[in-house]
Amino acid sequence: MQPFTVLTAVAAPVDIAKLDTGMIVPGRFQRWPRRTGHNDYAQVFLHDLRFDASEKPRAEFVLNQPAYQQAGILVTGPDFGCGSSRESAAYATLDFGVRALIGASFGDVYRGNCMQNGVITIVLPQAVVSDLMAQLNATPGVTMTVDLPRQNVVAPNGTTHAFEIDATRKERLLKGLDDVGVTLQHLPQIEAFEAQYRIDMPWIKPLN
Amino acid sequence: MNPPLSLFDRVWARHVIVANPGGEELLFVDKNLVHEGGTFLAFDQMRSEDLKVRKPKQTLAVTDHYLPSTNRATAPASIANPEIRRVVEALDRNAREFGIEHYGVHHPRQGIIHVIGPELGWTQPGLLIACCDSHTATHGALGALPIAIGQSNQLRHVLATQTIWQKKPKTLRITIDGVLPAHVTAKDVILSIIARIGIGGAVGHAVEYAGSTIRAMSVEGRMTVCNMSIEAGARIGMIAPDDTTVNYLRGRPLAPTGADWDRALAYWRTLPSHAEARFDRELILNASELAPMVSWGTSPEDASPITSNVPDPNLIVDAEKRARVKRALDYMKLAPGTPLASIAIDRVFIGSCTNARMEDLRAAAAVVKGRKAVVPAMVVPGSTTVKHEAEKEGLDRIFLAAGFEWRDASCSMCGGSNGDSLAPGQRSASTTNRNFEGRQGPGALTHIMSPAMAAAAAVTGRLADVRSL
């Protein structure tokens, strides 16, 4: 996982409440492979909002507008990423190039999956989120900054908004440590456990 | 003195490596099961990170969800849908590349992941078994601790570390005592439990099923009960190992042998819950009051004895529940008050990890014998081993003579991943575990029940009380 420290990027307003994981990755893309180094899921991210039935980009959708082509931050409506637990939703977000989401609330599972993949989800009060949206709409393509070490978001107008994040999560994002990385820090304990376990329970044989 | 532990507490404690301050514990995973479902994403990510499977011999890969239930000999080349074919081929490639044993399309032991684990003796009491599937609790029927995990992040974690972080759930003991009336089966027991406590009734709990009714059940019946723990909201369902478990496991291909067997046996004997073990919750059921059940709605809790009627939502006091039931009946195209035993069906599916083992097929065959299916009906054995055993016993001939289709082992019409699905508006009698909207295909109307009840539906063309045949 890529570490997350300070990100300054174009921010796009996605002002849709309860945009669920089925909209982030429609069910029919659930069987898409994700090849090394191809960002395959970029294409399916919010697919049906971005494209019509004949695969033509919907010009009116925010991410299709020229100002937002390089968006790396999304300011989202409440409950973004609610719904089914499909983990592909986080992959799609990352592959599309989004590293930070700012909203009043997020689907729990989606939020956890994003953090696992180095995408930070930031919860701010709805009034602040609405204000950020208004600023983005006033100047399409403007950038914002997410500063994880300082735990704040810098709005287009320069105002900073502090956010809360669990200390463990923060550290993992800063170091680029996902669950596997964290667990492997316990490798000596794991190996000691296994060695004793094999002595105590000799009949439990791995597959031969 | 040691505290009086429950089966679950004991097996859990045996697998704790470390605890973190947040209350999660790092558990050692004895064995891990992988199916082809969405798991290619975990492997894809591991490949991109250059991660290895830490203990490849502790994982078994099985293809079941997407395999065709017909023309198996020519699969996967003959799988018409290229996406499905790609998923099937991906597991084969991933298993090979990551050094994992794979029971794939043509493996003689292939079958539904939760059927073959126990059947091979791979599933054993006291093991912690991870599997990226909601019905992992099936393995708890032998006294293993089943942990259902996600198909990408969590699976990747298990593969890369052979461990899993979990927060210990609370415990719920469900005790069923007494003798089951004739034709009332394990499926009716678990459907009755879910109807009683609701689909969220056991959320956050590890369930232990206990009592004389459970003790009298075969391991196969116990698997049916544990299988549907998730439909009651519980991710873990377990039953203490006893002589029935031991006799079931003895001689199975992957069960311990010789001195190992004796040591294993001695350990298994220590596992059952202490008489004074404490549970956070208790529920007690009387077996003699149970009847054959069928579902009428779109949640497994929407099930009633076959002798009753479709409920009237207007009589439900709770507004939220009333609205849900109303919606369920609209979807199911059922009028309140309709006798359940008068509902005509279009198809019958006997299969799935809930009810596709020998005992299930025998029960269905006993009803079907000498009768004819009056609607299209199919039997999909839970494993290739079950299929062969059933053929040795002549069950296939009974089904075929009655006009049933006799297919190859896969999940098939349980979830329809392989393309075996109902047409919109078709109504099925199914031995599966889920009757959610669209579970067997978009617009499909599913009634879940036991194998004998599904067989009775096949020969009558309606939901029918097997006791009245």
Ligand code: SF4
């Ligand atoms: S038979 Fe059904 S419930 Fe069981 S593993 Fe297959 S799809 Fe899931």
